[in-house]
Amino acid sequence: MPEQLSVPHPPVGGERPAPADRHPDDPPGDGSPQPDGVDRGTLRLALTVGGLVLAVLLGFGLGRASPGPDARTGATPAGATAAGSTSGGEHSHAPGTGAHQHGSAVAGQPDPAAADGLSVSASGYTLAPVSADLTAGRAGEFRFQIRDERRRPVTRFAIVHDKPLHLIVVRRDLTGYQHLHPAMAPDGTWSVPLTLAEPGVWRAYADFTAVADDGRQTPATLGVDLAAPGDYRPRPLPAPTTTTTVDGFTVGYRGVPEVGTAVPLAFTVRTGDTPAALERYLGAYGHLVALREGDLGYLHVHPEPAPAGDAVTFWLTASGPGRYRLYFDFQVAGVVRTAEFTVTVS
Known part of the structure; x- marks a missing residue:
């Protein structure tokens, strides 16, 4: 009997067979709906968009629930634990952070070459003295608040170099330098x-990093004048x-500061010909403040x-x-102790 050829039945309703390389879940090539009445391509697109929206919302929530060190300053909010912190307090910068300089915030980014402390208000914060009745030569007390844009006292500060706030006080002729650490009341x-x-x-310079309600950290240095009445000479x-x-220590440095360029200044401390045994102070082997005359x-x-040999190196701009x-x-x-130097920058 002659061999019968198997001929495929024609598509029902005029449908064309799906191409061999099309996935079963892909929508029909002519855009016609699936038997269940749903365009699967549209469904897959909706599911993809919905998944992306959900991922963004979850990421935002986790970021708010678990605030970590600020990506720009590395500072950790007061009460949190900074990685690599010592028992004496927390250092705000990541372990291994090299020499650095704090500068004014410009358009949300710090400018390490900019001088700070020229204003009582900056970066949305204000230094507001509460009492400063001071008499030359007599012990007194300075009380102040840091207030935000809504005039509310700020109570959350990051731990920066072992302290939530550093207060530098100096007379306008650059004598009488003091580096102090005030205490904050609950208010x-x-x-x-x-x-x-x-x-x-x-x-008086208040050097701090404020922590806003949303966890955002803002470094700032604000300055205010204090008066001690009398014959100013x-x-x-x-x-x-x-x-x-x-106090019997010989302190010296090498390097010549330049405008707008980070230059290394290497400080040494000796007793006679022997390098002094420097200890950590506020999380580092030394701190340097530079104030410009005028x-x-x-x-x-x-x-x-860490010191390089017997030298403590700073990069000053x-x-x-x-x-x-x-x-x-x-x-x-x-x-x-504090060693003081005058330097001329051309």
Whole structure:
């Protein structure tokens, strides 16, 4: 009997067979609906978009629920634990952070070359003195608040270099430098014992990183003048030098600061010909504040994590030409001392 050929039945309703390379879940090539009445391509697109929206919402919620160090400053909110922190307090920068300089925030980004402390308000925060009745040569107290844009006292601060706030006080002729750490009351009022040794106008700098309600961290340095009534006789700045003595220690530095360029300044501390046994102070082997003569522009610089040999190295970027006074804090045998230098930046 002759062999019969198998002929495929024609599509029902005029449908064409699906191409061999089409996935069964793909929509028909002619756009006709599936038997269940749903266009599967549209369904898959809706599911994909819905999944993306859900992922974004979950990521936002997790980010708010688990605030970590600020990506820009590395600071950790007060009460949180910073990675690599010491028992004496938390360091706001990630372990291994090199030398760095704090500068003014411009368009949301810090400018390390900009001088700070020139204004009582900046970055949405205001330094508001509560009481500052000070008499030259007598122990007094300075009380103040940091207020936000809504005039509310700020009570949340990041731990930066072991402290939530650093207060620098100096007379306008750049004498009488003090590095203090006030205490904050629950209502956001800071207080610190303060003695202004001589009459004159003094500048107080509050150096801090505020934590907003949404967890956003903003570094700022605000400045305000304090008055000690009396006969103000400003002293001229000492001549520039690269060595000085403090309580029997010989302190020196190498390097020449430049405008707009980070330059290494290497400080050494010796007793005779022997390098001093420097200790950590506020999480580092030294701190450096530079104040510019005239407007008293403020630069706060921190060193490399560990000394290189017997030298503590800072990378300083001068904010403009002029004369600066450098204040180098160091600790030996539990005692903090400050070496001061005058430097001319051209």
